[in-house]
Amino acid sequence: MDAINSRIELTEADRIDRLRLIRSDNVGPRTFLSLVNHFGTARAALDRLPELARRGGAARSGRICPADEARAELAASRKLGVSWLAPGEDGYPARLATIDDAPPLLAVRGDAASLMRPMIGIVGSRNASGAGLKFAGQLARELGEAGFVIISGLARGVDQAAHRTSIASGTVAVLAGGHDCIYPPEHEDLLAAILDQSGAAISEMPLGHEPRARDFPRRNRLISGACLGVVVIEAAQRSGSLITARMAADRVARCLPCRARRSTRAQPAPMI
Structure with a gap:
């Protein structure tokens, strides 16, 4: 069954x-998928970890995470209005x-329905120029009016403007x-406004996890993976924003053979 159309609970x-x-x-996510595919369920995989x-x-x-610890994390998440959802x-x-x-469980807060709508990623420099910020805001507004949800990383600069x-x-x-470690801290009010207006926030990290440098590329793959395309505004050559765009381009390239098999007529690749 096509993963996009399959539904579970x-x-x-x-x-x-x-x-x-x-x-x-x-x-990690890849090992998780390999284990579950091989052993059939997460419970069976847990039982085999010592042997492996x-x-x-x-x-x-x-260390194998104890059941009580997992229950406590779920309970604490629910108190914040966070649900842990599987693909x-x-x-x-x-x-x-x-x-x-893909995260085996995704922590979702806010209006989950917004995550089921078509999304466009807008990312870029944290130190964007005034013109860049204006363009990011204008583009986000027009895409929103056209029916798209804007997805970004809550960072300073282009992200917050979008x-x-x-x-x-x-x-x-x-x-x-x-979800309880918002970065940067001054964007807590922005996140509150997003959640108040039928938006959403997502993370794969546990409560209490303060973001480190290596966590931002992991975050970027969620942006590129969830959306139809990524718009990059004023990004430096070695920036995380361009990494996000490359991730999106790689995903499109990998999907092309699948599309060709599902259609008798070749489809053009999306422009990103």
Whole structure:
């Protein structure tokens, strides 16, 4: 079945098992998917982790997240209005679910329906010029009027300009840290406005996680993975914004063979 069209609903036990597995040592999104595909369920994969560690030559297995810890994280998240959703559940962006390293669980806060609408990413310099900020805001406004949700990283500069001018039409903030660790801190009011106006915020990080430098490229893959295309405004040559655009371009390139098989007529690649 096409991943974009498939729909599931996890039980509470399934959700706890998934959270335990992704929070265990040496398990990232790709490893998670490989384990679940091989063993069938997250619970079965958890049971086999010690054996897999021994086979790999480890003197002892890595830490496996306890069930009580996973339950506590889910409970604390719910108090903040955060839901942890799996690919295929309503509220999990369908396009994001198709990338190779899609989060096995995505922390969603706000209006999940906005995540099911077509999205365009707008990213760029944190130190953008006045003209760049004006253009970002104008483009976000016009795309919103055309029916698109704007997705960006809640950063200073271009990101905040795009978010602020698309609050009324729909915007999604992708967080590098946990939902209770907003970065930069001065954008807490912006995030509150987004959530008050039927927008949403998403993260794959646990509560209490302060964003580090290496977390921002991980955040950027969520932006590029969830949207139809990415617009980059005033980005430096080695910037995270261009990394986001390259991720989006790579995803389009990988999808082209799939599209060709599903259609008797070749389709042009989206311009990004």
